Amino acid sequence: MIIAILAPLLVACFIPLLSKIKHRVHTGFFVLLVPLSIFTYFVTFVGRDFSTQLQVTKWIPSLDINFSLYLDGLSLLFVLLITGIGSLVVLYSIYYLDRSERLDQFYVYLLMFMTAMLGVVLSDNIFVLYTFWELTSISSFLLIGYWHYKERSRYGALKSMLITVFGGLSMFGGFVLLYVVTGTTSIQDMIAHPEIVWNSAYLPLILAFILLGAFTKSAQFPFHIWLPDAMEAPTPVSAYLHSATMVKAGLFLIARFSPLLSASEWFYIVVTSVGVITLCWGSYMAVRQTDLKAILAFSTISQLGMIMAMFGFGTKIAIFAAVFHILNHATFKGSLFMIAGIIDHETGTRDIRKLGGLATIMPIAATLTVLGTFSMAGIPLPFLNGFYSKELFIDSALHLEGGMSTIASMLTAAIPYLVVFGSIFTFVYSMYFLFGIFTGKHKADQLPKPAHEAPFGMLLPPIILITGVVVIGLFPNLVNGTLLNHAQSAVGNTLYDVEKIKFWHGWDAPAFQVTLLIISVGIALYLTRKKWQHIYNALPGSFSFNRVYDALIKQLDRTSEKITNAYMTGSLRLYMTIIIAAIIVVTTTVMMVTDGFVVKFDNLADVSVLELVVAGVMVVAAVWTIFTNHKLAAILITGVVGYGVAILFILYRAPDLALTQLVIETVSVALFLLAFYHLPQLQKRDDSTGSKIVNATISIGFGALVAMIGIAAHSSSGFAPISDYFIKTSHTLGGGDNIVNVILVDMRGLDTLFEITVLGIAALAIYSLIKLRNDKEAE
Amino acid sequence: MEIIISILAGILVATGVYNLLQKQLLRIVIGTVLLSHGAHLFILTMGKLKRGQPPILEEGIVQYTDPLPQALILTSIVISFGITSLLLVLAYRTANENETDNMEQLRGKTNE
Numbered sequence: 001m002i003i004a005i006l007a008p009l010l011v012a013c014f015i016p017l018l019s020k021i022k023h024r025v026h027t028g029f030f031v032l033l034v035p036l037s038i039f040t041y042f043v044t045f046v047g048r049d050f051s052t053q054l055q056v057t058k059w060i061p062s063l064d065i066n067f068s069l070y071l072d073g074l075s076l077l078f079v080l081l082i083t084g085i086g087s088l089v090v091l092y093s094i095y096y097l098d099r100s101e102r103l104d105q106f107y108v109y110l111l112m113f114m115t116a117m118l119g120v121v122l123s124d125n126i127f128v129l130y131t132f133w134e135l136t137s138i139s140s141f142l143l144i145g146y147w148h149y150k151e152r153s154r155y156g157a158l159k160s161m162l163i164t165v166f167g168g169l170s171m172f173g174g175f176v177l178l179y180v181v182t183g184t185t186s187i188q189d190m191i192a193h194p195e196i197v198w199n200s201a202y203l204p205l206i207l208a209f210i211l212l213g214a215f216t217k218s219a220q221f222p223f224h225i226w227l228p229d230a231m232e233a234p235t236p237v238s239a240y241l242h243s244a245t246m247v248k249a250g251l252f253l254i255a256r257f258s259p260l261l262s263a264s265e266w267f268y269i270v271v272t273s274v275g276v277i278t279l280c281w282g283s284y285m286a287v288r289q290t291d292l293k294a295i296l297a298f299s300t301i302s303q304l305g306m307i308m309a310m311f312g313f314g315t316k317i318a319i320f321a322a323v324f325h326i327l328n329h330a331t332f333k334g335s336l337f338m339i340a341g342i343i344d345h346e347t348g349t350r351d352i353r354k355l356g357g358l359a360t361i362m363p364i365a366a367t368l369t370v371l372g373t374f375s376m377a378g379i380p381l382p383f384l385n386g387f388y389s390k391e392l393f394i395d396s397a398l399h400l401e402g403g404m405s406t407i408a409s410m411l412t413a414a415i416p417y418l419v420v421f422g423s424i425f426t427f428v429y430s431m432y433f434l435f436g437i438f439t440g441k442h443k444a445d446q447l448p449k450p451a452h453e454a455p456f457g458m459l460l461p462p463i464i465l466i467t468g469v470v471v472i473g474l475f476p477n478l479v480n481g482t483l484l485n486h487a488q489s490a491v492g493n494t495l496y497d498v499e500k501i502k503f504w505h506g507w508d509a510p511a512f513q514v515t516l517l518i519i520s521v522g523i524a525l526y527l528t529r530k531k532w533q534h535i536y537n538a539l540p541g542s543f544s545f546n547r548v549y550d551a552l553i554k555q556l557d558r559t560s561e562k563i564t565n566a567y568m569t570g571s572l573r574l575y576m577t578i579i580i581a582a583i584i585v586v587t588t589t590v591m592m593v594t595d596g597f598v599v600k601f602d603n604l605a606d607v608s609v610l611e612l613v614v615a616g617v618m619v620v621a622a623v624w625t626i627f628t629n630h631k632l633a634a635i636l637i638t639g640v641v642g643y644g645v646a647i648l649f650i651l652y653r654a655p656d657l658a659l660t661q662l663v664i665e666t667v668s669v670a671l672f673l674l675a676f677y678h679l680p681q682l683q684k685r686d687d688s689t690g691s692k693i694v695n696a697t698i699s700i701g702f703g704a705l706v707a708m709i710g711i712a713a714h715s716s717s718g719f720a721p722i723s724d725y726f727i728k729t730s731h732t733l734g735g736g737d738n739i740v741n742v743i744l745v746d747m748r749g750l751d752t753l754f755e756i757t758v759l760g761i762a763a764l765a766i767y768s769l770i771k772l773r774n775d776k777e778a779e
Numbered sequence: 780m781e782i783i784i785s786i787l788a789g790i791l792v793a794t795g796v797y798n799l800l801q802k803q804l805l806r807i808v809i810g811t812v813l814l815s816h817g818a819h820l821f822i823l824t825m826g827k828l829k830r831g832q833p834p835i836l837e838e839g840i841v842q843y844t845d846p847l848p849q850a851l852i853l854t855s856i857v858i859s860f861g862i863t864s865l866l867l868v869l870a871y872r873t874a875n876e877n878e879t880d881n882m883e884q885l886r887g888k889t890n891e
Contacts, residue, residue, distance in 0.1 A: 570886035573800055580796060605780040605829040615787045622794040625809050638809050641791070645816050648784075652823060653833040653844045657852055664860045668812070675867040679805055679874050695800040703793025710785030710821055721826070723845045730836060730846075737836035739846040744853060755854050762861035766868045 001055050001069045004038045005118045008111035015111070016104045027103040028094035035086035035114060042079050045071065050486050054124065054188070063127075064185045070124035073486025077323065078121040078245075078252055080483075081330050085244045086114055088461035092338055093236035095458035096345060106146060106234070113139035117245050121252055125185050126175040133171065133217075136246050137164040143241060144233040156229035159549065163216050163226045171213025171253070177206045178260075191259045198263040207261050210253065211270055218250025220308060221278040224301045225545045231293040235341030238293060243300050243333040248326060251304065254311045255322070255491045262314050269408050272312030276418045278305025283425035287432055287529070288536045292340040292350040295433050296333065299376065302426060303329050306393060309415075311491070313396055319492040321392035323484050328385040328472065332375045335465035336433075339365050339372065342458055343437060348448030352433075357442030361451045364459055366438045368466045375469050377430035377522070378423065380515055385472035387515075394419060395511040420518060427522030432529070577698055584701045587709075597708055600715035611651055618644035631676050639669040656740045784824045791817030804870040804880040811866065815859040819852050 011034050018027050045053075050073065057067040071079075090110070097103060116139055119132030137160075145157030181200045182190045190197065197203060214220075219227040230242050241247070254271060261267045282302025289295045307329070310322035342365055343358070344350045359366040374381060378390030397419040400412045444450065453459075472478060507513075525532070567578070591597055621640040628634050642665035649658035726739055726747060734742035744752050791813050798810030826849075831842030834849065874880040 572882055573802070576800055599782075601782075604782065605827070607780050607783065611780065612783070615783060618787060619790050622791050622813055625806075625813065626794060626797055631805070634805070634809060638812055641813060641816055645819060648820065649823070652828050653831070654823070654849045654852075655833050655835070657823075657849055657856070660853055660856050664856055668860065668863060671864055671867055672808075675871045676805065678871050680803075680880050695797055699793045699795075699797035699800065702796050703789040703791075705789075706792045706817065706821065707786045707789025710788060710824055711782050713825060714781045714785065714827075721845055721847065723843075723847050726846055727834070727836075727843050739834040739836065739843065740849045740853065743846055743850040748850060751850075751854050755857050758858050759861045762865045765865050769865075769868050769872050 001053070001071060001122065002057055002067065004041055005069065005115060005122060007038060008034050008114040008118070012108045012111035012115075015107050018104065026094045026099055027107055028090055028097070031107045031111065032087060032090045032094070034111065035083045035090060038118075039080065039083035039087055042076065042083060045076055046080075046482050048481050050076070050482070059128070065127045066125055066185075067128055068124040068186060069122045070188055071122060072490040073483065073488070074252070074255055074323070074490040075121045077327065077483060077487040078248070079118060081248075081327070082114065082117045082121070082245050085240060085330055085334050085465075088334070088338075088464055089236045089240040092239070092341070092458060092461040093234070095455055096236055096341055097234065106143075109139050109142040109146070110237070110240075113143065113241065113246070117249070120249050124187050126178060126187060127185055129187075130168070130172050130175055133213075133249065134165070134168050136249060137161060137168055140164070140230070140241050140246055143237045144230045146234055146237065147232070150232065152229075153232040156226070156232040160226040160230045162553075163223055163549075167213040167216025167223065170209045170216075174206050174209030174213065177202050177209065181206070187256060194260050194263065197260045203261075203264055204266065207264055207266060207270075210257055210261065211267075211274075214250035214253040215274060215308075216250070217253070218247050218304050218308065219278075219301050220250070220274050220305060221281050221301075222545050222548075224278060224282065225549055227301055228289075228294050228297040229546075231291070231297050235293070235337060235344065238296075239334050239337035239341065242297065243337050244330040247300060247304055248307075248330075251307050251311065251322075251326065254308065258311060258314065258491055265404060265408055268312055268314060269405075269411055270312075272309050272415065273411055275305045275307070275309030275312050276415060276422070278302065279309060279422035280305075280418055280425070283422050283429060285540075286429035287425060288533075290352050292343065292352060292355075292433070292437070293337070295352070295429060296337055296340055299336075299426070299429060299433075300329075300333060302422065303333065303376075306422070309419075310393060310396065313400060314492070315396055315400070316492065317392055317399070318396035320484065320488045321389050321396055323487045323491065324392065325389035327479070327484070328375070328389045328469070331465045331468040331472070332372045332386055335368060335462040335469070336372045336376070338458075338462040338465070339369050342454040342462075345458070346449065346454050347451045349446075352436040354443055354446040355437045356440035357438070358451055359438040361442070362438075362453050364453060364463075368459075368462050369434055369438065371466050371469055372462075373430040373434040375473070377427045377519075378515065379427075379519065380512070381473070383470050383473040385469050385476070387473070388476045390423070391511045391515060394423070394514050398510055398514065416514075420514060423518045424522045424525060427518060428526050428529070431522070431526045435526075577694065580698050580702050584698070584705055587705060591708070591712070596712055598712050598715045608651075611648070614644050614647050614651070631679070632673075635669060635672045635676060638672070639665060642668065654740075656738070780828050781824050784820055784828065788817045788820040788824065791820065802882050804874060804882065804885075807882070808863070808866055808870055811859075812863055815855070815863075819855060822848050822852050822855070 011031070015027065015031070018030055052073075053069075053071040055069045057069075059065055059067045090107075093106070093110075097106060113136060116132045116135035120129060120136060123129035123132060141157050141161040144160055145153050147153045178190065178197065179185055181202055182193070182196050184190060197206070200206070216223040227242060227247065231238055233242070258267070279302050282298045282300075282305055286295050286298035286302060289298060303325070307322050307325050310318040310325070313319075340350065343355065343362070346362065347355065347358075349355065371384065375384040375386030378387050380387050380391075397415050400415060442451075567574070618641050621637040621644070624637045625634055625641075628637065642661065646658050646661040646665060649655075649661055726743055730739045730742045731737060734746040736742040736746070795810045795812075795814030795817055798806045798813060801807060801810070826845035826847065829844070831844050832840050834843045834846035870880065873885065877885060879885065
């Protein structure tokens with residue numbers, strides 16, 4: 001299995017080599033072999049006596065992340081869809097994409113996506129699943145933006161990326177929680193002991209996170225907005241990713257985790273209501289669209305909502321119907337997308353207002369569309385698969401049992417009406433799609449190209465898919481025992497009696513009566529479409545979730561810009577204020593919390609008058625620097641402070657320090673005089689009183705903090721200094737009597753080396769600052 | 780005495796910070812000088828004051844002041860001197876080049 005999963009990725013590595021010969025042979029023909037052979041490989045698993053397979057390859061064993069692949073009925077169904085429809089899509093793309101396009105990129109992305117999708121459905125390890133999940137988002141992003149020179153493509157790609165990655169990250173959060181709760185990374189191990197998750201306090205959180213991931217990926221309300229914009233992708237991509245495979249990844253996730261999560265009643269409430277609302281909103285909005293692919297996009301949203309709702313129902317029939325409809329939807333929706341692409345390809349437009357009367361010009365496409373749309377609408381004809389799953393859906397919606405809580409029972413009561421509403425609009429948009437294209441007046445003058453039937457190669461994939469529609473329609477129990485029942489038991493652990501699927505249940509079967517109601521109201525609504533279409537001006541009117549998304553993105557941009565501009569003003573004073581204020585706040589808090597402010601008066605040196613006088617002079621000089629407005633005075637009083645320090649050094653028995661301080665202070669004052677001579681005069685400080693107060697508070701606060709730390713450090717008993725060692729060994733080891741100098745050049749000589757380096761660098765920098773001039777000055 | 784010197788160091792630091800927060804480059808340079816004086820005094824105080832003779836070995840003396848802070852301060856004095864002189868030349872060049880030494884006018888032109 002692992003080879004089957006990674007094969008597309010491996011082949012993708014070699015595709016760029018093929019582009020050299022793409023003008024003779026379309027790259028797609030080489031690619032076609034890949035999904036076809038994987039499909040053949042997996043078809044051999046299908047059968048009544050199917051048993052699950054587990055295959056483990058070590059990846060990061062220390063983190064319990066292993067490349068474990070698990071094949072059960074549900075994954076098998078998805079794998080067959082992915083590779084089967086993948087093959088058809090590749091075949092279709094051979095005729096759809098011209099050889100002048102960047103084919104190698106297209107097929108690299110497509111194969112990357114195929115690997116990702118196979119990985120999602122086959123992974124047993126949650127973190128591997130997540131890895132592949134994000135790979136589908138990335139490859140979908142690349143495919144939507146395939147025609148990157150179009151602004152709409154880039155917009156659509158970014159939007160789908162943001163929304164699906166948002167959901168993916170949320171899902172990752174859910175997975176991490178699951179791992180924390182269960183202690184295993186294997187989904188099957190989790191399902192083997194579901195009560196651990198059921199009894200966990202984190203269940204609501206896990207549920208919310210995983211559902212968010214599933215809803216965003218499967219374009220559920222209100223996260224559906226990325227799907228219509230993803231229609232900017234080439235049509236094979238729309239047909240493959242955005243109808244048959246990737247958008248069903250969310251459904252797969254729900255199905256895969258429902259044994260764990262459906263214990264919570266909120267699973268029923270949230271999944272069902274989101275699914276039903278998506279069904280209604282999607283089908284309602286589809287009638288409003290004028291672009292063929294947009295109609296199909298909203299139709300996909302609506303059908304995904306329907307399947308999601310069935311997983312929410314969780315009854316035996318519902319789960320079977322959901323699995324059945326996943327298969328059915330993939331067949332008819334894939335073919336309808338391909339037909340939309342054919343029409344676009346052969347007439348040059350996808351605008352339904354410009355199309356019409358194509359039935360006689362494109363008879364094969366018209367026949368296929370009739371079968372596809374009738375199947376989508378659920379019309380009771382014994383050769384359409386859509387009808388069976390639709391009827392099962394209505395049946396399950398009618399026979400729901402109310403939940404424990406009030407919300408759940410209210411929901412149960414409302415579901416049948418919503419389902420009927422959604423189904424009526426499903427009927428309307430299916431007819432709108434079919435008749436809008438193929439009947440009515442042919443508007444040849446509005447078409448960019450004269451319409452004609454597509455080449456056979458392009459028609460072949462939809463023909464195969466529609467054949468699937470009809471075959472399953474004629475023999476609805478054909479794949480039940482061999483495939484669908486295994487899928488169903490993987491989800492619900494229960495089996496639906498397969499023999500019940502038949503076309504005719506009699507006139508008094510409730511689901512059939514509801515179907516008749518849906519069709520008659522649907523016909524009436526379709527015929528009077530022009531009369532009621534203005535209700536779209538009232539609802540949604542100018543409101544749409546796209547606007548919410550756009551406004552949100554814009555607001556995020558604007559708010560972050562505002563925040564940044566508020567503190568990144570370019571004013572060094574402000575930064576300085578913030579830095580020092582932060583130091584004061586943090587340090588003071590820490591000192592307060594740890595009772596750090598200790599004052600003890602023992603063990604102090606005695607106070608002498610001389611020191612007090614020197615200190616007093618220094619204080620006066622230091623404060624004076626603030627108030628003087630005279631350049632020379634400022635330099636001289638700074639010098640006074642420096643000499644004061646030197647005197648203190650003398651008093652405190654530091655002869656070397658005093659010497660250095662005196663020399664350096666003198667040189668400094670000389671330097672100051674030299675430099676200040678060239679600097680502008682000191683100006684009066686024209687600050688407002690407010691900023692003066694802020695500055696004063698900050699500086700007094702910081703000074704007080706430093707003094708307090710000094711006192712507190714002095715008052716706390718630490719440990720004995722290590723200086724005794726220096727004093728003892730200065731002569732014996734260092735060979736000198738001046739201990740400070742021995743420390744500087746012998747014991748801690750490295751400090752001195754780099755201090756010399758600092759001086760050297762400073763000197764070089766000063767030299768270059770003065771000597772190197774820019775061009776303007778050189779002239 | 781240590782408490783008084785600690786307060787003195789605090790006052791030096793406070794005046795230094797106040798000068799740092801001014802608009803004129805000149806005052807900022809003075810601020811850094813005051814700040815380093817404050818820091819040196821602070822280090823010296825931390826090693827206790829007046830506990831013995833200057834740290835030069837002589838016969839018959841047992842008690843010396845702590846030589847380690849003195850070595851640290853000596854290093855620091857030299858480094859801050861290097862920095863101050865570089866800062867001065869930088870201030871001089873900046874004021875020359877831009878014809879102003881007002882920090883509010885020396886902001887970058889763009890926000891980037």
